Amino acid sequence: MMAMGNMWSYLGSATASFMLIYVIIQQHFxxxxxxxxxxxxxxxxxxxxxxxxxxxxxxxxxxxxxxxxFSAIRIYLKDKASASAKxxxxxxxxxxxxxxxxxxxxxxxxxxxxxxKVWWTSSKTDPPNQISLSIQPAPDEKRKYMLxxxxxxxxxxxxxxxxxxxxxxxxIAARNRQRKLYTNNPSDNWCGYQMRKWSEVDFExxxxxxxxxxxxxxxxxxxxxxxxFSKGKGYYVKIGKAWKRGYLLYxxxxxxxxxxxAAMANLLHYDVYDLELxxxxxxxxxxxxxxxxxxxxxxxxxxxxxxxxxxxQREKKKExxxxxKEGETDVVKKIKEEEKKESKVTLSGxxxxxxxxxxxxxxxxIFVFTTNYKEKLDPALIRRGRMDLHIxxxxxxxxxxxxxxxxxxDIDSHxxxxxxxxxxxxxNMIPADVAENLMRKSDEEDxxxxxxxxxxxxxxxxxxxxKKAEEEAELKEEKEKEKQCAKEKVGEDATTTKxxxx
Numbered sequence: 363m364m365a366m367g368n369m370w371s372y373l374g375s376a377t378a379s380f381m382l383i384y385v386i387i388q389q390h391f392x393x394x395x396x397x398x399x400x401x402x403x404x405x406x407x408x409x410x411x412x413x414x415x416x417x418x419x420x421x422x423x424x425x426x427x428x429x430x431x432f433s434a435i436r437i438y439l440k441d442k443a444s445a446s447a448k449x450x451x452x453x454x455x456x457x458x459x460x461x462x463x464x465x466x467x468x469x470x471x472x473x474x475x476x477x478x479k480v481w482w483t484s485s486k487t488d489p490p491n492q493i494s495l496s497i498q499p500a501p502d503e504k505r506k507y508m509l510x511x512x513x514x515x516x517x518x519x520x521x522x523x524x525x526x527x528x529x530x531x532x533x534i535a536a537r538n539r540q541r542k543l544y545t546n547n548p549s550d551n552w553c554g555y556q557m558r559k560w561s562e563v564d565f566e567x568x569x570x571x572x573x574x575x576x577x578x579x580x581x582x583x584x585x586x587x588x589x590x591f592s593k594g595k596g597y598y599v600k601i602g603k604a605w606k607r608g609y610l611l612y613x614x615x616x617x618x619x620x621x622x623x624a625a626m627a628n629l630l631h632y633d634v635y636d637l638e639l640x641x642x643x644x645x646x647x648x649x650x651x652x653x654x655x656x657x658x659x660x661x662x663x664x665x666x667x668x669x670x671x672x673x674x675q676r677e678k679k680k681e682x683x684x685x686x687k688e689g690e691t692d693v694v695k696k697i698k699e700e701e702k703k704e705s706k707v708t709l710s711g712x713x714x715x716x717x718x719x720x721x722x723x724x725x726x727x728i729f730v731f732t733t734n735y736k737e738k739l740d741p742a743l744i745r746r747g748r749m750d751l752h753i754x755x756x757x758x759x760x761x762x763x764x765x766x767x768x769x770x771x772d773i774d775s776h777x778x779x780x781x782x783x784x785x786x787x788x789x790n791m792i793p794a795d796v797a798e799n800l801m802r803k804s805d806e807e808d809x810x811x812x813x814x815x816x817x818x819x820x821x822x823x824x825x826x827x828x829k830k831a832e833e834e835a836e837l838k839e840e841k842e843k844e845k846q847c848a849k850e851k852v853g854e855d856a857t858t859t860k861x862x863x864x
Contacts, residue, residue, distance in 0.1 A: 645711030
C-alpha cells in the first residue's frame with residue numbers, strides 16, 4: 363500500500379514539474395524555441411502513442427470552398443452515429459413525421475472495415491473571446507471530423523477505407539438528396555467559416571415536361587438533348603470540350619421560361635443556381651461564385667438583357683452618356699458613380715467565366731439565359747458553343763392549349779376545342795393568360811364555364827389586335843401623307859425660287 367502511495371506521489375510530482383516547465387517555456391521563451399521543443403515532444407508522444415489521426419475540415423483551399431469529403435463523411439456517419447453515439451443531434455425533415463439523427467459534437471463513433479476498427483470524432487472550434495446571443499452559428503466556427511486508427515493499418519485505411527467512406531457517402535447522398543435552389547449572397551457576407559456565397563432553399567417546383575405548355579415534338583427534342591448531355595461525359599472528353607451546355611430561352615413574358623428551367627431540373631435531378639449579376643461587384647467575384655457551384659447543376663441568369671449592358675450597343679451608349687453628363691449636377695453624378703460601383707461585371711468577364719479557361723472548373727453544368735428580346739443581346743454572348751440551343755418560348759398554340767386543358771380541367775377533348783383552335787390561330791395569347799382563364803375560380807365553375815371564359819378572352823384579344831392594327835394603319839397613312847405634302851412643298855419652293863431667279 364505504501365509502495366502504491368509513493369508511486370502516485372512520484373507521478374503527481376512529475377506531472378506538476380512537467381506543467382511548470384511547460385508554463386515557463388510558453389511565457390519566457392521565443393516562438394522559434396517553442397516550435398523546436400514542440401517538434402521533439404510530438405515525436406516522443408508519437409513513439410509512445412501507436413495511433414494515427416487524420417483531420418477532415420469543413421472548408422478547404424484558399425477560397426474556403428466547402429469540402430466534398432466533409433459532406434460525404436457526415437452523410438456516411440449518420441446511420442452509424444444513431445446506433446453507437448451517446449449524444450445525438452435531432453432534426454425533423456419537412457413534410458415528414460420521422461426524426462433524423464446525427465452525431466453531436468465531441469462524440470465518438472466506432473466503425474469497422476475488413477476486420478480493422480477505426481474511430482470517428484466530430485468536433486468544432488468556437489471563435490475566441492466572442493459571445494453571441496444569436497441563434498445563427500458563429501461566423502468563425504470551425505467544424506471537422508477526425509479519423510483515428512492504429513499505425514499498423516495505415517496502408518489499408520489510406521488506400522481503401524477512406525475511398526470507401528467517400529464513395530458510400532456520395533452514393534447515399536445521391537439516393538436521398540433533396541435538390542436545392544440557390545441564390546448568390548452579396549460579397550460582404552462571404553467572410554468567416556459559416557458565411558456562404560450562396561443561400562439555399564429546397565427546390566420543390568412541380569413543373570415537368572409533361573405539364574409544360576409546348577408542342578410535343580419540340581419538348582421531345584429538348585428532352586433528348588438534355589439526356590444526351592447528362593450521359594455524355596466520355597463524348598466531351600473525346601472531343602476535348604468542357605462538359606457543359608448552354609440554352610437560351612427567349613420570347614415574350616408569360617410564355618413559360620421559368621417553368622422550362624424547372625422542368626429541366628426535375629428531368630435531370632440537378633440543383634438550380636439563380637445568379638443575380640447586379641449584386642456581383644466585379645469579374646473576380648463572378649468567378650469565385652461559379653467555382654463554388656456544384657456539379658450536376660443548372661446556372662440561370664434570368665432577363666440577361668436587363669442584368670448588364672450586353673446589347674451590342676455599348677459604344678453608342680457610352681457616347682450618349684457622355685453627352686448627358688454635361689448637364690448633370692454634382693449630386694446626380696455622385697449618385698450615378700455610386701451605382702456603377704455596385705457591379706463592374708463586364709461582358710468579357712462573363713464570357714470568360716462560362717466559356718473560357720474557368721469553365722472547366724467543375725463538370726456536368728448547364729447554363730441557361732433567358733430574355734424577352736433576343737435581338738438586343740450581343741452576338742458574342744449567344745453564339746453556338748456558348749448558347750448551344752436557342753429555344754423560342756412563343757404564344758400559345760392549340761397543342762399547348764390541350765396540355766393546359768389536361769392540367770387544369772382534366773379533359774382531353776370538348777366540343778368547344780374546335781372554336782378555340784381557330785381563335786388561337788387568329789390571335790396571340792401567352793400561355794399564362796390561357797392558364798388563368800382555364801383555372802377554376804370557385805367550386806361552381808366547370809369545364810364548360812372555363813372554356814367559355816377563354817373563348818371570350820380570345821375574342822376580346824382578337825378585337826383589341828384588330829383595333830390596334832387599324833390605328834397603326836391610320837397612323838402610317840397619316841405619316842405617308844405628311845411626307846407627300848412635305849415633298850410637294852419642297853417642289854413648289856424650288857419652282858418658285860427658280861422663277862424668281864429667271
